[in-house]
Amino acid sequence: MNTPSNLQYTKNDEWFDPATGAMGLTDYAQSQLSDIVFVELLVEVGDTVAAGDPIASVESVKASAETYAAAAGTIAEINEALADTPEVLNSDPYGEGWMVKVEGGEPGDVMDAAAYEKFCEEREQ
């Protein structure tokens, strides 16, 4: 499992990058969902989101999940490429798989990489 130490994580398996304002789904989440075939971003540039607001709806071949904002802020950018290449959520969840970027991101209930890894391990048991 890949858990970059520069990111912050939620219990709902989203990540937030305080340096860039980007957020998305974690590596753990994509491995649980298996092949992701569809992503719909539920927000537009200029929208204001609170931490915990739904930002995307994700469908894999066998499951469906909502992604929630890990941080509050104003949507500055959305990853429109995801609509055509949802599989990057599987292959590169922290890179090409970013979903939205916020300005003035105020993280909600987040933890650091070590705590998140522990949280994932506990769920595996």
Add this chain to the structure above:
Amino acid sequence: MTYIPISPNERDAMLETIGVKKLADLFDAVPAKHRFPELNLPPAITEMEAASELGELAQANESTRELVSFLGAGMYNHYIPSVVDHILRRGEFYTAYTPYQPEISQGTLQAIFEYQSLMSALTGMEVSNASHYDGATAAAEAVNLAWAVFRGKRTKVVVSPTVHPQYREVIRTYTQGMDLELAGDNAEADLETGPEAMTELVDDNTMLVIVQYPDFFGRVYDYTKMIAAAHEKGALVCVVANPTALAMFKTPGAMDADIVVGEGQPLGIPMWYGGPSLGFFTTRKKYVHKMAGRLVGETVDNRGQKAYVLTLTAREQHIKRERATSNICSNQGLLALASAVYLSLVGKKGFRQVAETCYHKAHYAADQLSKLPGMGLCFTEPYFHEFALCVGQPVEEVNQHLLDHGFIGGYDLGKDYPTLKDHMLVAVTEMNSKEEIDAFVQVLAEVAHD
């Protein structure tokens, strides 16, 4: 296939797991006196006696076998090749529940896939679902699709008053509690105006426009301009289409419609007593994730052989739960098969011949009927196989006179449209011979007066 494949051992194991001694204990909640109520049935009769009694009851019905019908209004009397029924009744298909498991249901899944391909071709659209229970349901599901596309940011639906009155009723029922504004859905509206009347109602809050093709009065409009105008405002357009008409007229897909739905009954399905029937639903590929119902896709199995399987199921309610765009997780399997068999049998040319025969016979009938004193066509627009006829007197009385002479007359339009009192909707199909049309005109001539 066996649907409840349970052995006595398995049953006992299940009972033990839930802590129940015997099956009957599960019914403890039902008071003993209600478990086997006295039914007061007459003495048992033999199969021969039962068949005779049921035969007599059946004969009390009047059907299009004995009567000549000019009634349509959503259900149409078309010829059904006998092969359709023979295929439907094969044990592999004739089940109460559509088996979707690819391991055991390749035949059923392939039939649905063929049905989807036929419907997409017929409507000129990119994607078809595995069908709905009827055309009205399919029309209401179009509202759900549009709702999901705009996620509540637009809340207005424009429904033409010339969409089938019962479809409009189902749409109203479906959308209760969705906080939608339904505009245009007014039976007292000016019915002479064409699609432009709908364009005027479309604004920046409009998510969907619903029109019918041909409309409820049989009129054929080219909706291309109206659809372009709606798109300019960002709204989607759903066309409710008669599949037979699509064999000879421009497809809604070619008019750039976003959703095309309709009643599949004309495609090899009897009218019965108003159902069961078949709803078809087609759309653009970009909306497939918002589409209701089942969808069968073609793939390859682990040996590289062509195979069929339900696809994009994660959008459906059994997985997506309350976030699904629709609560429909089934289809009208057997009748979707019937329509696929029908279309395959008549073929592309044959289907166009059916449509053209309906068209020409309807126009012949309309010409003859317009010559009768006090009668005439209500509208001047081009029409397909159905037209509104002014009879100048209560339709109920005219229809009784027709029934006395072996005819089922047209639909009483005054019931749904106050301005069309004393008007009937006459449908003519390939089933009506020239002699029957002439006789129908003759019987109407007896009551016609200025």
